[in-house]
Amino acid sequence: MIPHYKNIHNRFKINGIHIDKEAVFLFSYNLIKEGDAFEKELGNFLLDWFDDKETIELTTSGTTGTPKNITINKQSMVHSAIATADFFNLHPQDKALLCLSPRYIAGKMMIVRALIIGLELDILTPSSHLDDLQLDKKYDFVAIVPLQAENSLARLHQFKKILVGGAKVSDELANKLQLIQSDIYETYGMTETITHIAAKKIGEDYFNVLSHATVSSDTRNCLVIDAPSISTEKIITNDIVEIQNSKQFKWLGRYDNxxxxxxxxxxxxxxxxxxxxxxxxxxxxxxxxxxxxxxxxxxxxxxxxxxxxxxxxxxxxxxxxxxxxxxxxxxxxxxxxxxxxxxxxxxxxxxxx
Missing domain, CATH: 3.30.300.30 (ANL, C-terminal domain)
Incomplete structure (x- = not known):
């Protein structure tokens, strides 16, 4: 059974502290009152997540156009979190790191995954590197952007599974990442798809689609995503792809470019x-x-x-x-x-x- 967004997994922890639904509001208010800018964003998101609305407002990154606000159903974000857990074999009490801003979808979804799956989440102020990470800490799961990966190669062995998304992974960076003894994946997704809907191990050509979605292409050879649990309509992208089957595709470039x-x-x-x-x-x-x-x-x-x-x-x-x-x-x-x-x-x- 898919859990409801209003519920917190009984194994969820943040910075080593077990927080249930009664404690989350006080925790959030303390972050907003006493925390730095990153912690205030985290506190505000938690309050938004547990308010009376069934939806939440998100802002697109603006990579390929003007940033815009979109409305996403919270339960759809839960479905995305469960699909990620299934694909990457995540379990309650797995240790995860949040080092992305909660202002955008990638950071928000790390929090949602922890709440729903029961991860033990540590938070690290977002930066272009992970130099502030404790050398003796080991994690099961983290999501980072290519710049963080490039600047933190010596730290990546501290993670079992690493998702690299938000921008294309260059061939040069991919070659470096293949030398690291961790499971490292490049992800494909956007705000409209509630972060990634596909992933591939670094060095592979084809993305593998998560369980909650299937893919096809339109007359422009652009990717079309069908994910009923997160969107009632098919999501038509401007990404030109080579379709292998409904669960695999190769990304070639942007139609706009x-x-x-x-x-x-x-x-x-x-x-x-x-x-x-x-x-x-x-x-x-x-x-x-x-x-x-x-x-x-x-x-x-x-x-x-x-x-x-x-x-x-x-x-x-x-x-x-x-x-x-x-x-x-x-x-x-x-x-x-x-x-x-x-x-x-x-x-x-x-x-x-």
Whole structure:
């Protein structure tokens, strides 16, 4: 039987303290009154979770468009938590770490999983690294973003199962993660799907879909998600995929980002993967109108301008090689510190005028 969102598992702990439904309100008020910004967010979420409403307001990250508020049913979040527990074999009293902001869905769902599954949850102030983690602590489960993984490679052995999501895992980072003796997964999901609906072990090509969802593709070859327990309607994405079957798919790139250059379709994400090991600064591939090609490939690099030799692009096909390179002193970012390509490209247009 699926538990109800109003109930707290009797094995749930936070920072080593057992908290039942009677104690959760006092605990939350203390966090809001005396805690730092991160702890206040945690306290506010717990109060929102146990209020009289059946829904909760979430804010999308704004990675591929303008951030927006959406309303999610709390019981749907429970279904997502149970699907995660089944997929990753999580059990009551497993030890988990929260090191993501409760402001967004990934952090919220770590809390919900702990409440519903009965995890023993420790909290660590969100940062780009896990340096503040106690060296003698061992955990069964954690969710992090690629930047945290990159900056905390020496700490990742402290976790049995690691979910890396929120952004694409680069080939360079994937190679480093495969050397770590932990079960590390790249996840696929978004706010609208109540965090991940699929995961794959680092180094594998195909995502495996969790038990509560199935997938297909539309006429654009974009992913369509059918998850009745979290959404009454199918979720149509702008992610171009290669469908293996209803439970497996390979991610190719964003439909919004596809570059049609001289009749050849190019995926910026695949070009970026080939350049990641060569560029230390943040960068991305995009397209700009061109009189001959229709759209030409461009490379946008964050930082001061420097010379790049032609042989730098030897790993790319002739169609993939950038026809122009732009340097931007600082990229525009979303509220979750991801590169906002649209706004950054607008700054380039202003510079060219």
């Amino acid at each position: 596809v570059i049609n250059s001289g009749g050849i379709k190019l995926f910026p994400e695949q070009i970026e993967a080939k350049l990641t090991s060569k560029l230390t600064n943040r960068f991305f591939i995009s397209g700009q109108p061109d009189a001959i090609l229709g759209t030409k490939v461009i490379l946008v690099i964050e930082g001061e301008e420097y010379k790049i030799d032609a042989d730098f692009f030897n790993s790319l096909s002739k169609f993939e090689k950038p026809k122009e390179i732009f340097f931007v002193s600082q990229f525009s970012e979303t509220a979750t510190n991801k590169v906002n390509r649209i706004q950054t490209l607008k700054s380039i247009s202003k510079l060219k005028k």
